[in-house]
Amino acid sequence: MKKKEAILKVATVLFATKGFADTSTQELSRLTGAAEGTIFYHYKSKERLLLVILEKTRDDIVDQFGRFLESRSFVSGIEMIEEVVSFYLYLAGLMENQFQLLHRHFLYKFSESNPEFRKNLEAIYNCLVDFFEKAILTGQEDGSIASDVHPRKSALILFTMVDGVVRFKNDNLYDAGALFNELLKSSRRMLQAH
Amino acid sequence: MKKKEAILKVATVLFATKGFADTSTQELSRLTGAAEGTIFYHYKSKERLLLVILEKTRDDIVDQFGRFLESRSFVSGIEMIEEVVSFYLYLAGLMENQFQLLHRHFLYKFSESNPEFRKNLEAIYNCLVDFFEKAILTGQEDGSIASDVHPRKSALILFTMVDGVVRFKNDNLYDAGALFNELLKSSRRMLQAH
């Protein structure tokens, strides 16, 4: 079971950083010490290998966010927003390669023809956006978030804002740390009741 | 001069939608009616073709935003924010393929080894973020935007928020039109002075 895991691990990094088409099974073989045949013995094709990586990514993210929500209790909706945003950034650092992978266009190309890809991507995005929405709804109940905010749409916008900062970091365009405080302030201002 | 243009046009669409590695010069030849040799006669290599496309994209974006700013006058900074956001979404629709291209990771891969790519990408992002920043600074002068907002950092966050909505549309994840009003409301709330 050693080679199988090694292939998964190395492929995650390479697919995320170099891309799918630009990563050859030959390179994968060289870096893992497994023969090329071994890759195709465990995962039937390069595309199926990518699918298994995506499935694992979904499991990891759903699991991590689930445990985060269980372990915490929040004093108000607006505080919960801050904590969810912070946790998102923390997780994007912890699982850097997997978050990078989610930003790669080839996943969306495959999901056009392969419903397995789409299913997993939808599960991930629904999970993430749901947490933002849950926080907004909580805040609207306790009065800390403005009632004229559309919960789902604002959750999507908030999500894309936070995810954009992760992108800045991963693409080496801007230091995410330097934007952290301003991001929390912006989230708060965007949603807060007066 | 007919084939040269056709190659550029078709390559822009294919690189943006299918990706760089997944677009072959053979396919490019078939769709343009030009022989494969013609592609390499006009553009020395596939990579140089991509660079020329990026340069044209930079020119187009800088030109369009420049003319937008000249033709308009704004009653306040916060109004300017709304108009710049709206124009960004409008332009992303008008130049859909070029904006899609800017979201592709291979551009950032090339810019790691080829400074020409980086130069052009920086020019584009600086141009775009500068407009947001300019609007924020204007608003802070006329009092319509809160003074405790960091102009550059907030411009970056605003940019990534708007660009994220464009991504939703281009990746068919969510209808950008449905988010338009909420996006304007969010931008306003995020920056507005009280």
Add this chain to the structure above:
DNA sequence: GGCGAAACTGAGTGTGCGCTCAGTTTTTCT
């Protein structure tokens, strides 16, 4: 019309790719 330059052609070349398969080693279980 003639001539040099620019545009264009497409068969050909070497290379690297994903993947197969017949065979070998390692593990598991009685």
Add this chain to the structure above:
DNA sequence: AGAAAAACTGAGCGCACACTCAGTTTCGCC
């Protein structure tokens, strides 16, 4: 220990790729 199953190997296959080049057509100008 021995047999069956699982894991692993790597040479080899067919194919598609980016790119070349010697030759042909079209264009611009006097």
